Amino acid sequence: MSSTAASPTTARPAWQTELARGFRNPGELVAALDLPPEWAAAAHSGHDEFPTRVPRGFVARMRPGDPTDPLLRQVLPLADEEMRDSHFHTDPVGDLGAMGTPGVLHKYHGRALLIVTGACAVNCRYCFRRHFPYGAAHAARDQWGPALKHVAGDPTLTEIILSGGDPLSLPDHRLAELAGHLGDIPHLQRLRVHTRLPIVLPERVDGGLLDWLAAGRLQPIVVLHANHANELDDSVARACGRLRDAGVTLLNQAVLLRGVNDSVDSQCALSERLFELGVLPYYLHQLDRVAGATHFLVPETEARTLAAALTERLPGYLVPTLAREDAGAPAKTPLITPRHG
Template sequence: MIQRTTARIEARDPDIEGASWQSLLARSITDPSTLLQRLGLDSSLLGEGSRIGHAAFPVRVPEPWLARIRYGDPADPLLRQVLPLADEGEERPGFVTDPLQEADATAAPGLIRKYRSRALLMVTGQCAINCRYCFRRHFPYEDHRLTPRQRETVIDTLRASPEINEVIFSGGDPLAVNDHLLSQWASALSTVPSLTRLRIHSRLPVVIPQRVDDALLEWIGSTRLSVVMVVHVNHPREIDDQVCRAMARLRQAGATLLNQSVILKGVNDDPDTLQALSERLFDAGILPYYLHGFDPVAGAHHFDVNDQRARELVRQLQARLPGYLVPRLVREVPDRPGKTLLDVGMEEGGE
């Protein structure tokens, strides 16, 4: 167990408020000992498994996220999402490097197609924050880097597939890319007649809300495609006032805001937290969308919550919340034509 140090070191960086998202991204904490020191925790207790995990999937924590972690609390749910623990050095049967078998679904370099009407574009391998439970923590991003010629191949592939009406910007985190390139992608995609929607899966507007700036809003507001922004929030304390302001700006630009969460042991595997999460999301103008069953990725078994427990949690949410605030409990199963809904055995929420 990680213990507290006696000397208090202030976690918050006073330069956060006026900084650009690019500088905040560049200044992210990339060392687990530094992370713990900033939080007043004893870094000497990081074990060999933590070092193995960090070597395989390096720590990355931006300052705005750090500022929301409770100082001196080794069990803080926001800290647990980003700190490599000794468990990461253990191998467990059934926990694999490619749990969704995405290597078999590549339609073109950078383009993954698992479903008939949607295609996923790997815009970048970079993230603003390295979540320890990430199902792509072992993903070979170097094999999906897109050259200008390959970008043309992607557009040609989409033109030749008129059944695809939605492209999903993914990664990594697509909003870690500069807006000039994203605007180019949006313009190119808008020339494909069959496309009607652009979905963006991003953690950045939450972990670095400064990312929602004028340049981002300009291209989102000008594309002919309907833009859906799917953020990724697992705990209500991830949403502060600055995140709420960023979400308001995205809505004003015309984006539809949805959230997907992952059920995570020690983070949100209790009904009070999940209820507070749905309420906080709605306050921020975001609708709960999916609650994902845990993907069995190697190095993250300590986050696993079994489906029986997940179903019970959603049943409790249904008794507490209106239906529109109860996320759908799903699991992504390779080779199936869509997400697999996990039946919870009750009606979908209250009135």
């Protein structure tokens, strides 16, 4: 196996300390932002089903006293999560049906996705895997053995996607071990990491992470997840700069969310700010219809109108692809044909 990082040490990385300091109680989050206490009372049922989890640095970017803050709306449980709709499900994109080997999702030609952990730094209230059975369906079991056997046995695969949860919640020695094993599989060319940690916890982009990303044989791609320009402060800019300097290609995927980023102005600001940070807008996802997130849905007709307006306001390279993921489909479904200019 190609080794790409040192073995674990006793020193705790700074990012893990910051992660442990995060808010875990909606009442504490509400109090920290000077919101009326009734917001905490309304949060309890949602918190009981899908616990509150948010780093303090991310909360510091929110506007105190404003319950409509676009960053807060993504992480604060609401009574609206109790609404039920027959079109919203616990497995909205068919993950379980696409998993032959535990923790390996093989939906699309040429690439497979590994569920490497169920842990995240932040529990986004619209998360499409908020009901996923991580305990029984992750790729880390038996030292990655079954997952690696699956990947090695399929020569049509050229790209592996690390997902979760958030893969960067794992310590670097574990990720380096996995990256080394994947690098030893000759038909693989690229390693893609889907992560929100550099956005909500930019301390995660440290030397240990950069070492194994840069040292491996596979071309590294990091797909970030930012939904609003206010998420992208100077600390995130520095983290993105370090990733770029290590030779990592940076893309962003956002989710279109009611009350968060469902305006042309907010989407334009997000794309412009991402490009300032050296990140290309990649996807703007129509909300995956997961149970508990009905209040975030932007109707598809509105989404198409918004996306069409973006093509008139932005150069083509700053317009993310508006797309929907349908369970069992061979690819994501584009919802508008861009008019690049």
